Amino acid sequence: MNLSDSILIAKIIVYDDHLAFKKLVERYQSDIRGLLFRLTNGNADIVDDLAQECFIRIYKYLSSYNAKAKFKTWLFRIAYNVFYEYCNKKKLNKLDLDSTELTNQESRSDSSIDFQQAIKVLNQNEKLVIVLYFEKGFTHKEISRISNQPLGTVKTNIMRGKEKLKKFYNYER
Amino acid sequence: MKDNFEDFIKKETCKSNIEIPDNGFSEKVTSSLPKRKTEFIGRKIIIIFSTIISVLVFILINGSKIFLTGITDLFYSLINSETPNYEFIVVLIVFSIMSLIIPYIEIKEWIF
Numbered sequence A: 001m002n003l004s005d006s007i008l009i010a011k012i013i014v015y016d017d018h019l020a021f022k023k024l025v026e027r028y029q030s031d032i033r034g035l036l037f038r039l040t041n042g043n044a045d046i047v048d049d050l051a052q053e054c055f056i057r058i059y060k061y062l063s064s065y066n067a068k069a070k071f072k073t074w075l076f077r078i079a080y081n082v083f084y085e086y087c088n089k090k091k092l093n094k095l096d097l098d099s100t101e102l103t104n105q106e107s108r109s110d111s112s113i114d115f116q117q118a119i120k121v122l123n124q125n126e127k128l129v130i131v132l133y134f135e136k137g138f139t140h141k142e143i144s145r146i147s148n149q150p151l152g153t154v155k156t157n158i159m160r161g162k163e164k165l166k167k168f169y170n171y172e173r
Numbered sequence B: 001m002k003d004n005f006e007d008f009i010k011k012e013t014c015k016s017n018i019e020i021p022d023n024g025f026s027e028k029v030t031s032s033l034p035k036r037k038t039e040f041i042g043r044k045i046i047i048i049f050s051t052i053i054s055v056l057v058f059i060l061i062n063g064s065k066i067f068l069t070g071i072t073d074l075f076y077s078l079i080n081s082e083t084p085n086y087e088f089i090v091v092l093i094v095f096s097i098m099s100l101i102i103p104y105i106e107i108k109e110w111i112f
Helices: A005-015 A018-039 A044-064 A071-090 A115-121 A124-135 A140-147 A151-169 B004-015 B025-031 B041-060 B063-079 B086-111
Strands: none
Touching: A005 A018, A005 A044, A005 A071, A018 A044, A018 A071, A018 A115, A018 A124, A018 B025, A044 A071, A044 B025, A071 A124, A071 A140, A115 A124, A115 A151, A115 B004, A124 A140, A124 A151, A124 B004, A140 A151, A151 B004, B041 B063, B063 B086
């Protein structure tokens, strides 16, 4: 029987039920690790470490979740914060995780180029909003909450991201 | 007007959708969870016990009569400009503050 998020959360807060927490992790681990995979340009070495840190933080601060936003939004907010702090801590070179310049030789009309390659042309903010909007299906308002950016900035980044992806895919239709 | 490029991007994301199998990840996370601080239940027991004892003592020494007599004497001394019973005033103030602070602390912890 699949228990809802609210029941699992209640069990974790009230009874410190580790089994309930494990179910929650199983439910969302693919989404969180998928997001981190995209943000780190497919760096599998750090994805699991960041995801683990993310879930431990969720466990510690679960009682502060006040249901004003959807649980998934809150979850992704924490995941993004973990990633952001990691980048600051490691003082990562912007180019390490930021956009990749394309050479003219690279084929962009080849449909076998997957989305992971395509989003490499985006900067960190554009990548985040594009992934959250198109892949994860969040609304602009939810993305604003996750990324702690104003709504206007989110929309601008989506627009800019789309323009860059259009150029990348040579999309003229 | 519907943006065809948005549909295209959504199709691209579906094509390269990442579905990551658990492969022991949730087990690893659950086994590394920090221990929660256990609430000191003794504190609550002490508070309840003290309250019960206080109420019993108050009843046994006929505390209500003492209190009313003290208040009456206090008003009488104020009206007649006599020296009030300062000990009674101090005890009254102390107990008033305690009766406000203790519930405030408990309610504050409970709410926040």
